Amino acid sequence: MTTAPVPSLRPSTVTGLSCRECGSKYPKSPIHVCEMCFGPLEIAYDYAAIGKLLTRAVIESRPHNMWRYAELLPLDAPPVVGTQTGMTPLVRADRLAKRLGVREVWIKNDSVSHPTLSFKDRVVSVAVSKAIEFGIGTVACASTGNLANATAAQAAAAGLPAVILIPFDLEPAKVLATSIYGARVVGVKGTYDDVNRLCSEIAGKYGWGFVNVNLRPFYAEGSKSFGYEICEQLGWRTPANIVVPMAGGSLVTKIGKAFGEMEKLGLLAAGGNRKTKIHGAQAAGCSPIVDMVLENRDQVKPVKTPTSIAKSLAIGNPADGFYARQTITGSGGYAGKPNDDEIVAAMRLLAETEGIFTETAGGVTLGATIKLLQEGRIGKDDGPLVVCITGNGMKTQDPLVGKLPTPELIGPSLADFDRLQASAQ
Amino acid sequence: MPNIRIPTPLRKLTNGKEEVAATGATIGALIANLETQYPGIKERICDESGQVRRFVNIFANDEDIRFLKNLDTPVKDSDEISIVPAIAGGR
Numbered sequence: 001m002t003t004a005p006v007p008s009l010r011p012s013t014v015t016g017l018s019c020r021e022c023g024s025k026y027p028k029s030p031i032h033v034c035e036m037c038f039g040p041l042e043i044a045y046d047y048a049a050i051g052k053l054l055t056r057a058v059i060e061s062r063p064h065n066m067w068r069y070a071e072l073l074p075l076d077a078p079p080v081v082g083t084q085t086g087m088t089p090l091v092r093a094d095r096l097a098k099r100l101g102v103r104e105v106w107i108k109n110d111s112v113s114h115p116t117l118s119f120k121d122r123v124v125s126v127a128v129s130k131a132i133e134f135g136i137g138t139v140a141c142a143s144t145g146n147l148a149n150a151t152a153a154q155a156a157a158a159g160l161p162a163v164i165l166i167p168f169d170l171e172p173a174k175v176l177a178t179s180i181y182g183a184r185v186v187g188v189k190g191t192y193d194d195v196n197r198l199c200s201e202i203a204g205k206y207g208w209g210f211v212n213v214n215l216r217p218f219y220a221e222g223s224k225s226f227g228y229e230i231c232e233q234l235g236w237r238t239p240a241n242i243v244v245p246m247a248g249g250s251l252v253t254k255i256g257k258a259f260g261e262m263e264k265l266g267l268l269a270a271g272g273n274r275k276t277k278i279h280g281a282q283a284a285g286c287s288p289i290v291d292m293v294l295e296n297r298d299q300v301k302p303v304k305t306p307t308s309i310a311k312s313l314a315i316g317n318p319a320d321g322f323y324a325r326q327t328i329t330g331s332g333g334y335a336g337k338p339n340d341d342e343i344v345a346a347m348r349l350l351a352e353t354e355g356i357f358t359e360t361a362g363g364v365t366l367g368a369t370i371k372l373l374q375e376g377r378i379g380k381d382d383g384p385l386v387v388c389i390t391g392n393g394m395k396t397q398d399p400l401v402g403k404l405p406t407p408e409l410i411g412p413s414l415a416d417f418d419r420l421q422a423s424a425q
Numbered sequence: 426m427p428n429i430r431i432p433t434p435l436r437k438l439t440n441g442k443e444e445v446a447a448t449g450a451t452i453g454a455l456i457a458n459l460e461t462q463y464p465g466i467k468e469r470i471c472d473e474s475g476q477v478r479r480f481v482n483i484f485a486n487d488e489d490i491r492f493l494k495n496l497d498t499p500v501k502d503s504d505e506i507s508i509v510p511a512i513a514g515g516r
Contacts, residue, residue, distance in 0.1 A: 021480070033510040035434045036469065038480040197484070197509050204433040205443075299479075304492055317489070319511035322479060 012076040013050050017041040017217055020323070028076075030134050030209060032216040040319070041217045043074045051265050056236055059267075066122055066225035072261060073126055073225070074218045080132050081154040082125020084114050086225050090233035090386075095353040100373060106239070106386045107350070108230055111358050116153045116177070117392035118146035118359075119251070123222035127211035128154040130218040136209035138163060142199040143212075144192050144247070144312050145174030146359075146391050151211055152183035163208065165195050171311065173395050191306065193317045223251045227258025230386055237272035238262070240383030241333070243279045243372065245365045245390055246289050247313040249324030252280050255388075256327035274383060278331040280324060281368030283308030283360075284339040289318055290368075292325040293335035309340045309399040310360040312391060334377040338367025344403055346370065347393065357393035365389065427455065427500050430507040435470075438463045452483060453496035455506065470508065480511045 017026040021039025032041055050071045062068035066086025067079060089109045097105040110119040124147070131139050140163040141151045148164045155162035164178050168187035179185055188195045203210040211219045231238055238259050244252040256278055263273050282290045285308030288300050300321040306314035318324070328335060338346065343363035350366050351357050358366075369387050372378045378385060410416040426446040431439050439445050447462065449455035460467040472478050476496075483490045484507040490498045500506065 033432075033434050033480070035437070038434065038469070038478055038510050040480065194487075197482070197507075200432070200509055201430070201507075302489060302491055304489075317482070317511070319480065 015044045018044045030214045079129040081157045085121045111392040116149040119390040120146045120150035123219045124150040126222035127215045127219035131209035138208045140208045142195045148178040152178045152181035156181040223254035224258040227255040236269040238276045239386040242386040243369045246280045247315040248318045249320035253323045277333040279333040280335040281365045283310040284337045286314045287337040290335040290337045336368030336371035342367040359391035359396040362389040427504040
């Protein structure tokens with residue numbers, strides 16, 4: 001990995017914030033909700049200016065990290081943290097493809113993301129760097145784990161104090177991997193949605209930079225780099241199908257936006273727009289967005305008590321649900337919701353065929369992919385199928401306990417081993 | 426009278442107050458009463474058809490009113506009502 005500096009920025013390509021619902025305009029500031037209609041605020045870019053600055057050759061000349069697309073990310077100064085984040089491997093998964101009976105499968109592997117092994121490193125790199133631009137003194141987040149790890153790590157790297165609010169019953173590994181960075185961790189006796197709601201009230205009161213609350217418009221844009229990289233790594237082409245895990249529904253929406261921007265800016269190769277079908281994945285135990293697609297609704301019906309082992313996707317009331325469903329159905333995609341057994345089976349399948357150990361959310365994504373293939377929603381000969389793996393299995397080992405073979409036990413002698421081998425045959 | 430917690434984006438209408446009191450037997454009635462005290466606040470919470478906007482969550486004693494009876498949810502004087510912008514993300 002190169003350590004060359006990221007491109008220093010030219011005049012900002014961001015013109016301000018605009019409401020996705022009513023179009024009201026706001027200056028760049030740490031706000032995320034439209035004062036007029038409560039709609040979500042989005043970054044407004046000067047695409048004409050970006051088009052003049054950004055070509056495939058310019059991007060290819062830059063270091064291999066997410067900042068090679070800097071003009072399409074909402075910073076006005078070079079990033080302070082996460083300068084080496086992004087450009088994770090896109091792995092050609094032929095052994096998995098064979099098992100699935102599909103011609104061409106790729107794994108976009110953010111389970112090896114720098115520095116905290118999930119795609120949240122991308123969004124937090126943007127959010128913490130932006131917090132510093134805004135002069136914010138403390139960063140914070142509501143999290144089900146991966147975001148907590150990423151925020152605590154990047155805050156430490158920036159020398160900022162971090163306050164992390166989590167549901168009290170998170171996996172111990174995720175709690176530990178947050179506390180290690182010196183962050184203050186507050187466990188809340190409630191679900192993720194309770195934590196989220198509390199954070200939106202704290203953000204208003206204490207003036208902290210909550211990466212996924214008042215910094216959300218900036219933070220969420222970081223997810224687009226996941227989509228740009230997939231296009232570039234496929235030779236400046238979009239895939240035929242992509243399956244994306246969904247919690248709040250932001251990533252799937254931003255991948256759709258990324259593909260659209262690549263097309264709009266002429267960054268795709270000739271014939272490189274495969275009109276990607278974008279599919280969404282959630283666990284059966286918490287599937288409010290998948291159910292919107294399956295039942296053809298545009299209103300979220302919140303899930304009050306998520307029950308899945310995929311805690312990192314357990315958002316019962318996803319505010320981006322409306323846009324996520326719009327992205328999916330607008331692309332001709334569909335959605336799937338594997339149950340806990342299917343999630344574990346998919347985690348094992350990915351590990352055994354490709355040597356990639358993903359967290360439960362990755363099992364959800366591959367489990368949903370299998371369902372979509374069985375249902376014919378994804379054709380076996382459609383062309384490149386990308387499965388988005390966004391987190392690392394080392395963080396969520398609990399659901400696997402008792403489901404894998406235990407080690408065979410022998411004494412330290414060749415005779416013991418010979419006996420074991422003989423009995424195994 | 427039930428107390429209603431007001432989110433930052435609406436405090437310009439409540440003269441900066443984080444918490445206000447309103448009268449009414451249901452959430453819908455409370456919002457109507459709020460409108461008489463702070464003109465303009467109802468259209469920020471409800472859309473043209475009178476339903477709670479897509480990106481607004483209202484909680485009655487920590488319970489999302491979508492799980493109760495929406496605007497018809499009954500309220501008592503001791504109830505704590507919160508209006509909270511919907512947000513997502515996390516993980």
